[in-house]
Amino acid sequence: MSSGIEAQVLQPYKYGFVTDIEADVVPPGLSEDVIRLISAKKGEPEWMLEWRLKAYRNWLKMPEPHWSNVTYGPIDYQGISYYAAPKQRPKLESLDQVDPKLIETFEKLGIPIEERKRLAGVAVDAVFDSVSVATTFRETLAQQGIIFCAISEAIREHPDLVRKYLGSVVPHNDNFFAALNSAVFTDGSFAYIPKGVRCPLELSTYFRINASSTGQFERTLIVAEEGSYVSYLEGCSAPVRDENQLHAAVVELVALDDATIKYSTIQNWYPGDEEGRGGIYNFVTKRGACRGKNSKISWTQVETGSAITWKYPGCILQGDNSIGEFYSVAVTNQRQQADTGTKMIHLGKNTRSTIVSKGISAGRGQNTYRGLVKILKGADHARNYSQCDSMLIGDKCGAHTFPYIDVRNSTAIMEHEASTSKIGEDQIFYAKQRGVSAEDAVSMIVNGFCKEVFKELPMEFAVEAQRLLGISLEGSVG
Amino acid sequence: MTLLQIKNLRASVEGREILQGVDLTVNTGEVHAIMGPNGSGKSTLAQVLAGHPAYTVTAGSALYEGKDLFAMTPEERAREGVFLAFQYPVAIRGITNAYFLRSAVNAIRKHRGTEELGPVEFMDALEEKLKVIGWDDSYLSRPVNEGFSGGEKKRNEILQLAVLEPKLAILDETDSGLDIDALKTVARTVEKLRRPDNATVMVTHYYRILTHIQPDFVHVLAAGRIVKSGGKELAQELEEKGYDWIREPAAVA
Numbered sequence: 001m002s003s004g005i006e007a008q009v010l011q012p013y014k015y016g017f018v019t020d021i022e023a024d025v026v027p028p029g030l031s032e033d034v035i036r037l038i039s040a041k042k043g044e045p046e047w048m049l050e051w052r053l054k055a056y057r058n059w060l061k062m063p064e065p066h067w068s069n070v071t072y073g074p075i076d077y078q079g080i081s082y083y084a085a086p087k088q089r090p091k092l093e094s095l096d097q098v099d100p101k102l103i104e105t106f107e108k109l110g111i112p113i114e115e116r117k118r119l120a121g122v123a124v125d126a127v128f129d130s131v132s133v134a135t136t137f138r139e140t141l142a143q144q145g146i147i148f149c150a151i152s153e154a155i156r157e158h159p160d161l162v163r164k165y166l167g168s169v170v171p172h173n174d175n176f177f178a179a180l181n182s183a184v185f186t187d188g189s190f191a192y193i194p195k196g197v198r199c200p201l202e203l204s205t206y207f208r209i210n211a212s213s214t215g216q217f218e219r220t221l222i223v224a225e226e227g228s229y230v231s232y233l234e235g236c237s238a239p240v241r242d243e244n245q246l247h248a249a250v251v252e253l254v255a256l257d258d259a260t261i262k263y264s265t266i267q268n269w270y271p272g273d274e275e276g277r278g279g280i281y282n283f284v285t286k287r288g289a290c291r292g293k294n295s296k297i298s299w300t301q302v303e304t305g306s307a308i309t310w311k312y313p314g315c316i317l318q319g320d321n322s323i324g325e326f327y328s329v330a331v332t333n334q335r336q337q338a339d340t341g342t343k344m345i346h347l348g349k350n351t352r353s354t355i356v357s358k359g360i361s362a363g364r365g366q367n368t369y370r371g372l373v374k375i376l377k378g379a380d381h382a383r384n385y386s387q388c389d390s391m392l393i394g395d396k397c398g399a400h401t402f403p404y405i406d407v408r409n410s411t412a413i414m415e416h417e418a419s420t421s422k423i424g425e426d427q428i429f430y431a432k433q434r435g436v437s438a439e440d441a442v443s444m445i446v447n448g449f450c451k452e453v454f455k456e457l458p459m460e461f462a463v464e465a466q467r468l469l470g471i472s473l474e475g476s477v478g
Numbered sequence: 479m480t481l482l483q484i485k486n487l488r489a490s491v492e493g494r495e496i497l498q499g500v501d502l503t504v505n506t507g508e509v510h511a512i513m514g515p516n517g518s519g520k521s522t523l524a525q526v527l528a529g530h531p532a533y534t535v536t537a538g539s540a541l542y543e544g545k546d547l548f549a550m551t552p553e554e555r556a557r558e559g560v561f562l563a564f565q566y567p568v569a570i571r572g573i574t575n576a577y578f579l580r581s582a583v584n585a586i587r588k589h590r591g592t593e594e595l596g597p598v599e600f601m602d603a604l605e606e607k608l609k610v611i612g613w614d615d616s617y618l619s620r621p622v623n624e625g626f627s628g629g630e631k632k633r634n635e636i637l638q639l640a641v642l643e644p645k646l647a648i649l650d651e652t653d654s655g656l657d658i659d660a661l662k663t664v665a666r667t668v669e670k671l672r673r674p675d676n677a678t679v680m681v682t683h684y685y686r687i688l689t690h691i692q693p694d695f696v697h698v699l700a701a702g703r704i705v706k707s708g709g710k711e712l713a714q715e716l717e718e719k720g721y722d723w724i725r726e727p728a729a730v731a
Contacts (some may be wrong), residue, residue, distance in 0.1 A: 425531060430568045433528050434582035434638065435556040435589065446583065448572025448621065 004432070011047040011268055016240030019210050022329040023129065026083040028213060032056065039085050042152045042186075049056060057174035062176045067369040068339040069400055072244070072281065080246060082184045084211035102126075102133050109237060110464075111206045122233075123148055125205040127218060130186030131360060137201055147192040148203055151219055153381025154190035154425050161192055163238040165223050169252035169289045169316070177248040178285040179311075181217045185250065188218035193228040193259075201418030202231050202458050209238035209280070215246040222252070224259035226292065226342045231262040231458055237305070238270040242278045244307060245270075249284045257292030258321065262300070264457055265313075266465055269305035274363075276335030286313035287343075290322035290351075298325035299342065300456040302465045312370065314343030317351035317379075324353040327453040331469060332365025332397070341371035343404075346379035346412075358450050361397035368400040375412040383413045391449050393442065394445055421449075443469070479506045481646055481677050482527075482547075486547045486701075488539035495536065497524040498702035504646070507674045511688055511713060512681045514699035520681040521565055523699070524650040527679075528562040529555055533724045542646065556582075556591035561644035564634035565651045565681075570622040575634065576601065578622045579641050584643065604641065611640050611667045628655040638665050640671060647671075648682045653687035665690030685717035698724050 026037060035056055039049040064075070086099055106126050123137035132150030141148050143266065149159060155162050172182035187206040209216050224230055238245065245271060254262050263286075272279025282305075288297035299313040314323025326342035345355035359367040367390065375382045390399035399420055407414065423445055431441035447454070447466055454462050482504040489497040496519045504510055514520050526533045527540065529552035540547040547555065568576065584594040595603065608615055623631050632652050639647055647669070653661055668678060668691050680691065688696070690708065696712040697704045698721065706712065706724050716724075 046719055063551065142514050324710055424568070427568050427570060429530055430527075430551060430564065431570075431578075431581075432552040433556050433564075433583035434578070436581050437553055437585065440581060440585070444573055444578070445570055451572035 013240055014156070015109060015268065016238035016270060017108070018239040021099065021101050021210070022087040023211050024083075024087050025081050025211055025214065028081045030082060030184065036083055037254060038184060038186060041083065041085075041096060042155070044152075044155055047159075047163065048155055048331055051167065051172060052183050056184075058173040059176065059179035059183055060114070061331045062173075062179055065176050067324050068310055068370070069366070069402075070310065070337040070339050071084060071450070072308055073100045074243075074280070074347070075330070075403040076245060079181075079213070081211070082217070083186055085131040086133075086212040098134055102128055105208065105210070106133070106206065109206065109208065111235070119153075120354065122204050125150060125189045125203075127187050127189075127205060127207045129209060129211050129216065132187045132189070143202065144196060144197050144200065145194040146199055147190065149190055150188040151188045151221060152186070154221075156191070158192070161219065162190065163177070163224065165252065165254055167173055167252075169254060169287045170250050170285050174452070175285060177283040180247045181219060181285070182249045185217045185219035188220040188249070190220070190322050191222045191230060191232060193224045193230045195225040196227045197225075198228065199230040202233055204233045204235070207234065207236040209236075209245060209247065212241055212245075213243065215248065218249045219249075220249070220251040222261055222263070223254045224256065224261050224295075226256045227258045229260045231264070231273050233264040233266070233458060233461055235266045235268065237268050238280055240270055240273075240278065241318050244272075244279060244281055247283070247306075247371065248280050249286075251284070251286040251313075253288035253297055255288065255290050255295035255297050255322075258294045259292060260296040260298075261288060261299045262458075263288070263313075264461060265299075265301040265303070266421055266461060267301065267303045267305050267309070268466065270466060271305050271334065271336050272307040274334045276307065279336070280305065282306035282309045282311065284311040287310060287316065288314070288324070289316045290319050290324060292322070292350075293319040293348070294321045295319050296323040296325075298310070298323075298327070298456070300327040300453065301329070301340075302457070302468065303330040303340060304339060304468050306338075309336075309338040309340050310353040311340050312343055314345065314372075315353065316345045316347065317353065317382075318347045320348040321350045322348055323351070325456075326353075326355045327456045328357045329360070329450045329453045329465075329469070330358070330367055331360045331362070332367045333362040335364050337366045339368040341369045343372045344384060346373075346375045346382040346384070349378070349380045350382070351379055352383045354402045355384070355386075355388075356452050357388045358453055359388070359390045359399055360393070360446060361399050362393035364396045365399070366398045370402045370403065370404075372404040372406070373414065375409050375414075379412070381411045381413075382409065383417065386414075386416045388418045392420065392422045479542075480504075481506050481543060481590050483541045485539050485668065487526070487540060488536045489522060489533050490536055491522065491533050495531075496702055497526065497539050498512065498703070499538070500699070500704055502704060504677045504679060506645075507678055508670065508689060509678045509680065509696045511643075511693040511696045512679060512699055513683070513696060513716060516683075519702040523651055524562055524565075524648045524679075524681050526621050527648055528552060528560065548679070551670055553585070559645035561639055561642055561647045561649065561651045563632075563639055563649040565654070567623050567631045567635055569624040569626070573622050574619055575622055575637075576604065576618040578602065579618075579638060582642060607641055613637065613669060619666045628662045629657060632656055633660060633664060636667050640667060643671070643676075643678050647676065649678065649683055651683065653682050657692075659691045662690060666713060687689050688713045697698065
């Protein structure tokens with residue numbers, strides 16, 4: 001009877017093309033020598049190499065974690081190439097020197113980096129495999145003392161800042177994938193907002209995996225000084241391939257007194273095909289520290305891609321009156337698996353956190369929300385509000401919720417709401433009876449379901465997110 | 479002009495046959511009331527005409543404007559002008575009535591080859607429509623049926639009816655759950671929408687609404703068949719005597 005909803009007609013992934021560009025790829029395998037090589041290619045100072053090696057030695061002793069609610073075959077860490085970069089990359093003085101093929105690639109992805117075509121109001125750092133290709137609007141930002149550049153450049157140009165904050169939120173031995181990232185990270189973005197500055201542009205990084213048999217290990221660090229504000233957005237995509245590719249990123253955010261960081265993600269890595277072949281393993285550690293009083297960190301994520309997603313963007317609410325937020329939409333279609341959620345650690349007084357998670361499962365997708373809210377002894381009058389909603393499309397998919405709550409202060413106020421709904425035949429029929437097609441009906445119902453999260457996205461990207469959701473679910477109803 | 483012609487319609491749900499040979503002809507300009515006891519198949523008839531996937535047509539035919547209605551998908555029927563006011567309208571969270579209505583209007587316009595309306599144009603057209611039927615716009619910014627009372631949901635169906643201007647409107651117990659004032663508003667709106675080129679089929683339990691909307695024909699559905707048809711005076715008779723007097727001779731015959 002409900003076969004209409006279950007019918008799977010597959011929509012090809014729209015960002016699956018490969019750029020034919022000569023690449024400088026380090027042979028597969030991981031060793032101290034490979035790490036030295038990466039460090040040398042990046043022209044890093046000695047302390048950075050030492051930090052990487054320390055992480056690597058720790059990683060060797062760590063077991064790969066398997067507590068999450070996802071299944072996948074063994075990963076051959078020696079079969080992955082840890083560095084790939086487009087060849088002939090001179091020291092870039094201007095965008096004129098960027099390989100036109102790269103500019104074209106990003107344009108195809110809707111990320112114009114040429115001066116005349118740039119998105120108004122958005123500064124973009126474009127990362128292609130292991131290197132940052134271009135960062136737009138740098139001069140405009142520099143006028144206000146804002147630093148926005150590739151992290152490899154920041155390590156060379158602003159070593160004191162990087163050294164002070166790198167690993168201060170996610171230590172090099174935090175977990176297996178974070179340790180791996182710390183050892184081999186290649187590029188990513190660095191943003192520094194000085195005291196009292198409200199960043200006039202949206203900062204954005206677009207990550208593109210192109211080379212095969214490589215992993216992408218980017219590292220992003222954002223520091224917001226006292227009283228500053230920044231909104232940052234990352235997007236990503238990868239070609240269609242039969243193999244699984246590993247993406248293990250680390251993002252660290254630091255907000256000092258009265259500072260606000262808004263971090264948005266639109267994750268659209270290749271999800272694999274209908275049989276579960278290929279796709280990105282997206283194992284990511286993201287954490288923000290609200291170090292100062294009245295500081296605020298807000299995570300918004302729209303996760304539609306990847307074969308497997310394993311990420312828990314969290315906030316350490318250290319400063320009194322600090323605020324942590326997590327707004328998430330995670331979609332699993334076909335054979336995708338997602339185990340995602342957040343960690344809110346309350347240390348300071350009057351700290352508040354809000355969690356709104358929307359999981360959508362279709363096809364044979366498995367979607368897990370996993371969240372931890374921890375209120376420590378000193379966190380008087382801490383408050384948390386959590387809302388976890390799951391939506392099922394069809395009857396071969398699954399939704400799971402694991403909310404962990406650990407309260408050690410009796411003044412805490414906790415609220416938790418959860419719901420599971422199914423897009424029913426009746427809802428779709430209702431829309432059809434008004435002339436709306438089944439596809440449009442599902443997209444409407446799903447967008448309505450996600451509205452509370454979409455309204456948190458910067459305007460320029462909210463439309464993109466809605467469109468993306470439509471694409472991810474296209475074909476999930478007949 | 480004949481708008482809808484149903485012949486010997488049989489339909490079942492979950493293997494149970496509910497409609498057991500329904501014949502009904504509806505011409506433009508007419509209002510038909512379908513009455514009958516609980517479980518007689520009134521709502522099934524409404525759902526089958528709209529194309530609800532839970533119901534299977536096992537025999538018979540229905541021609542809508544001369545075309546085979548059952549060969550059309552539910553959305554095609556809607557775009558061709560068949561509208562069902564649901565007995566139990568469903569909620570769509572996070573989507574405003576205005577957005578939902580615009581999607582519906584544009585789907586229909588696209589089907590007819592007319593230009594789709596942008597949000598501003600649509601709102602202008604909608605305000606105009608609301609004025610004509612004398613409703614305020616408080617419904618428009620609320621999510622579709624979310625948190626609506628039973629009566630509000632029914633009124634909302636009528637609002638959609640007014641905006642979509644179908645050729646054939648099927649009202650499935652729109653009057654149940656309405657208080658007197660709401661009933662009057664709904665009835666008045668339906669009356670206002672009456673035109674020589676459209677028709678209404680009202681499924682109802684109660685005589686009450688028929689004092690506000692004058693039907694041209696009243697049919698009694700019992701055990702999946704129309705057992706008696708007549709003018710509006712039949713409704714009055716049913717109100718006084720109940721259904722048993724009709725059912726019994728039918729059973730004997």
